[in-house]
Amino acid sequence: MISDLETVYGKEGASNISNAKILMVGAGGIGCELLKNLVLLGFKEIHVVDMDTIDLSNLNRQFLFRFKDIKNFKSKVACNLVEQFKFANFKTNLISYTENIMNFEVFDIEWFEQFDIIMNALDNLEARRYINKICQYVNKPLMETGTSGFDGYAMPMQSKITECFDCTAKETPVTFPVCTIRSTPSQPVHCIVWAKNFLFQQLFGEIDEHKDDEKDYGTEDEEEIARIKSEQNELNELVKLVRNSEITDLSLIVEKILNKIFLDDIKQLLKIDTLWKTRTPPTIISIDDIDFKLSKIEPKLDMNKDWSLKETIEQFVVTTKHLIKRQRQLNGALLEFDKDDLDTLLFVATAANIRSEIFSIVQKTVFDIKQIAGNIIPAIATTNAIIASFSTLNALKLLTADKQITDLKSTYTSWASGTSNKKYMSLVQFNKPNPECTVCSKVNNMIIKIGKKATLSQLIKSLKEKFGDKFPEDFTIMNLNGSSIVYDFDFEDLLNKNLFDIFHSNSSDNNDENTLQKADFLLILDEDMEDDINKPLQILLQWDKKDGTSNAVEFERIELIKYKRPQEEQPVEEESENPVSNDTEFVVDANGDILLSDSDKEEEEVEEPPSKKQKIETKHINENDDSDIEIILD
């Protein structure tokens, strides 16, 4: 293998490969492909991080895993399997980790610094953003990837040279007004959201404890509010029946549910004439021929086919009974919707389709509903393979062909809908960093290696010594993790405190549910009155691990980059693709990320009528992100 590489890449190129250390984050669909490629190329060392275990649903495309591996850690199984590739000169050293890559206690900055290239094979924004942020400090080439169905991208990135992951705005969630979901659905997804997040939740999930006057009904109309309240009270009565194990006649309970939800509520809705002036009114379905005594459906219905209304209702009857029994067997424990749990899926699918029929909306197959309710586009193994190969090729070029990151191309695959040239794959020259990006362009990034006994005043003294008169006279220091001010011109109380204690004194309250030890970031804002001020200095703190008594403060000197303080009066900007506008101020959010407040936007939100503010949000179905639909009622 190595000699073949020499033939292709020359002695030097081959030796670069066999000396390279790669970090691969994620060992799922893209990760399996990537690891296979990297191992076959003979890289010296590959560190594979994945915190997850193998699931049955992974096996169709994550080809390094077998049935026997279910419930074992992906990173471990993947490394063990590729180690068995039997070819001559297998020299790759494989190291697997089963922690979250965002655990800074395990993966600190010194650990990231050991790698030549970082390769992402992740499936969520949070982890991608985190690695992107870390790469602004360690300045390593990042090969970022993602796929969603037939679409995918493989993008090489390097801090300050190319755009970063956050240089472009990511898709925002699609939102549906509550009244659309509750009263006037017009698309299948409205009915699916209703079935999953309203009906299922009400019957089998957590009971809504809000008092009536705290609720937002999505309308100001008193008559409408009264209708919703009485609808809700009736439903609460049904929930009592569902959860009362002494009432054993499940057929009767299901008949009551069906009558209320699909007949009585709709009759009430029809009475509100104003709703139907411009819309098709709902129709009243007949359930006369439904046998409520059914306890199973024979023969099983095909989940890829459309069902008749009778079949759908009968399946609803059977599935609802199953769920009531399950909940009772679990002593009333709350049930959660899971697209892979057939009962919960069938409940949502049948309820959604009955509602669609009522509102003259096209029905979907159970299979389609599974994807929409699980917000999942089927993962396509081929797309993963294509994207992983382009990512590998870029890593290879960077190491062997004496290429710079700017010589590499980003690859995009996109199912050719609506494109003029019918291209599936495009290779695109790199983009420069977006000057408005708050992750890579609008801050100075710096790492400080610091002892746990160093005080805040020692840190300030070291910074002033290092930067001399380039360091602002008037400044504010913030703890980005707690979004709190640590120091400013009239707050000097913490000067003699250890910085480590300032960051960690509240850590027991701040800890995530899984006690993830996050990286500590400081932000220093230049408050001098001049026009030219320093960009905020964002500092990643690497605590000295070896010696708990050290008070050393060490850092590389970086250039403090200046920029012009934004003018009070800015010309009106045209709307751009950029995630931020020019007329902005730095604000820090609860996660410690720097945000830019945009005054125009705030005004807009204030003016929004309260009824419109109550929205149900779902993630965009195409969003290449976590798989669950997230519904936020605000």
Ligand SMILES: Nc1ncnc2c1ncn2[C@@H]1O[C@H](COP(=O)(O)OP(=O)(O)OP(=O)(O)O)[C@@H](O)[C@H]1O
């Ligand atoms: N913060 C993180 N730290 C470590 N690994 C992560 C982190 N976030 C995501 N991953 C891993 O990245 C991998 C992404 O793979 P993939 O997109 O195939 O997702 P999946 O969860 O395996 O499959 P699917 O979402 O399609 O069911 C997963 O194995 C996941 O565990």
Ligand SMILES: [Zn+2]
């Ligand atoms: Zn950026």
